[in-house]
Amino acid sequence: MGLITGLCVFLYHLPQIYKWLLKPYYITSVLLTVSFVVVRKTPGLCEHLATQREDGNSCDFDWREVEILMFLSAIVMMKNRRAITLDQHVGNLFMFSKVANTILFFRLDIRLGILYLALCLAFVMTCKPPLYMGPEYIKYFSDKTIDEELQCDSRVTWIVEFYANWSSDCQSFAPIFASLSLKYNCAGLRFGKIDIGRYEEVSKKYRVSTSPLTKQLPSVLLFQGGREIMRRPMVDSKGRAVSWTFNEENIIREFNLNELFQKSKKLNKSRGSKGEEQNNSQPQEGGEELPTESKKDQ
Numbered sequence: 001m002g003l004i005t006g007l008c009v010f011l012y013h014l015p016q017i018y019k020w021l022l023k024p025y026y027i028t029s030v031l032l033t034v035s036f037v038v039v040r041k042t043p044g045l046c047e048h049l050a051t052q053r054e055d056g057n058s059c060d061f062d063w064r065e066v067e068i069l070m071f072l073s074a075i076v077m078m079k080n081r082r083a084i085t086l087d088q089h090v091g092n093l094f095m096f097s098k099v100a101n102t103i104l105f106f107r108l109d110i111r112l113g114i115l116y117l118a119l120c121l122a123f124v125m126t127c128k129p130p131l132y133m134g135p136e137y138i139k140y141f142s143d144k145t146i147d148e149e150l151q152c153d154s155r156v157t158w159i160v161e162f163y164a165n166w167s168s169d170c171q172s173f174a175p176i177f178a179s180l181s182l183k184y185n186c187a188g189l190r191f192g193k194i195d196i197g198r199y200e201e202v203s204k205k206y207r208v209s210t211s212p213l214t215k216q217l218p219s220v221l222l223f224q225g226g227r228e229i230m231r232r233p234m235v236d237s238k239g240r241a242v243s244w245t246f247n248e249e250n251i252i253r254e255f256n257l258n259e260l261f262q263k264s265k266k267l268n269k270s271r272g273s274k275g276e277e278q279n280n281s282q283p284q285e286g287g288e289e290l291p292t293e294s295k296k297d298q
Contacts, residue, residue, distance in 0.1 A: 025130055138177070170217055206221065216233065
């Protein structure tokens with residue numbers, strides 16, 4: 001039953017997996033993930049490798065390598081229990097596979113270990129995960145615009161994500177936040193984002209640490225009238241984020257998005273009625289349309 005479920009999930013995500021295969025980040029990650037298995041199983045190459053097997057077969061895993069691979073599988077399964085998106089599942093697999101391969105290569109031959117570690121470092125420095133570029137309705141702030149936008153209209157509630165492009169957790173949360181913006185964005189309920197990895201002063205002002213040790217990225221803050229009402233994750237007295245799962249259900253429940261959206265629709269209606277009264281009282285000149293906000297206004 002588990003095998004059938006896994007196969008169904010794989011087939012469901014097959015179009016997305018196919019798109020990944022066209023991107024250098026995922027191609028390189030797959031190659032680094034399977035590199036040890038390929039080296040150990042390739043005829044003509046595996047015969048020259050060291051082994052601790054009693055039969056001397058250097059083209060098969062010895063007992064220690066099997067233990068390491070089994071431990072890798074257990075760690076990936078444990079980490080993926082808290083993963084929400086497919087990107088998080090695959091990211092955990094890539095990360096822990098690289099760690100396991102590094103140990104296996106150093107155990108096999110120190111020269112191979114150094115070479116593999118160098119390749120991993122070069123990969124981290126030169127190849128970044130692709131950013132989410134799907135549909136969304138989000139206002140992108142800078143250090144000069146965030147205060148003005150949050151305080152511009154006291155009737156507007158803002159939900160703002162503080163993120164950094166280098167954070168894998170932020171990249172995994174991006175499609176979830178984009179989906180929420182498409183469902184709940186309206187005149188009285190707006191969604192915004194700011195890259196505090198670029199704007200250190202904003203990070204300090206709103207008390208969102210960019211340090212990986214504090215685990216505060218991403219942070220989602222609710223603003224009303226320019227004042228912070230709540231945030232997730234919460235931060236303890238030591239400045240560390242309280243463990244919290246960033247999925248769509250939790251965001252909707254904790255921030256009362258359904259209730260906020262219903263109140264915001266009333267604001268839309270009041271604005272619409274006022275606009276109709278002004279249009280009726282003033283003669284229309286020409287047929288020009290009012291400009292609309294772009295999807296990404298950076």
